[in-house]
Amino acid sequence: MIKCFVCGKKKEDYEVWWNKLVIGITYDSKFQNNDTVRRMTDKSMMCHACIKTIENIVREDNSADLV
């Protein structure tokens, strides 16, 4: 079991994303600049639920920019 860096919940290996993978799959610079994402170290892991949460936050930020 691996602990998610964001929510602290214990997750199975296949439920988490390594930092480098998170950066690699998201070419969105706003996602990569998110405070939580920036706090990740090379060894940090984030679960899929937390990635989705951050994606939603980033998307709301993007739409706020358009207003």
Ligand SMILES: [Zn+2]
């Ligand atoms: Zn999590």
